[in-house]
Amino acid sequence: MRKMTINELYEKLCSEEFKNTENDIFYNFFIFQYDPEDEYEIRHQIEEFKAQLLRPVNYVDVLTINLFDEFCSFLDKKSFGKHPSYLHYMLERDETAHDAVTKSLTGKANSPEFYQYLHKRIIRHISIEDDKLRPYIFLYGIGSMYPYLRTSQLLANYEKYNESNRYKIIVFYPGESEGNTFRLFNRIDDEHTYRATLLLND
DSSP states (O other), rough: EOOOHHHHHHHHHHHHHOOOOOOOSSOOEEEEEEEEGOOOHHHHHHHHHHHHHTTTTTTTTOOEEEHHHHHHHHHTOOHHHHTSSSHHHHHHHHEEEEEEEEEEEHHHHHHHHHHHHHHHHHHHHHOSSSBBBBEEEEEEOOOGTTTTTHHHHHHHHHTTTOTTTOEEEEEEEEEEEEEEEEEETEEEEEETTTEEOOOOEE
């Protein structure tokens, strides 16, 4: 078995069997690994996939979520004391209290509020009533969330909100794996990710 290529991923996304979400009773997370050096190429490919899947041959409307951008948006909408934006407050403090800011952001990234925020984004998307299919959520920007959030934490924390038979979450992961242990950027151990299926090909 070997990790899936980007072209093989597209073929899988187009398959009628994979579009079906009703059989995903337990875990609906799927991890696509790629070389960290290919980050910008992968991000371009994500947008290409979104456009291609929307064409009439598939009619699939994909929700793409840049996890880091979503986190920043989440923080920006939160106030803190007299500060209208928690994000801007953290940016100001980072120059003089970096460790404290890292601790605070790690707490926010792993908070129920952030996962509820993400879940509402997903539910709004899949609840649109028209003639399109919405089986896929593309989640990327994982590397940019380090050290505030790890993939293993993401999968574990989101589990209580997850509606596994309504959508599939494709996590684009910049790194490699050995067994169930992933290595972010090919060098930082990311603990066990038993809640996800690694996308492989024969």
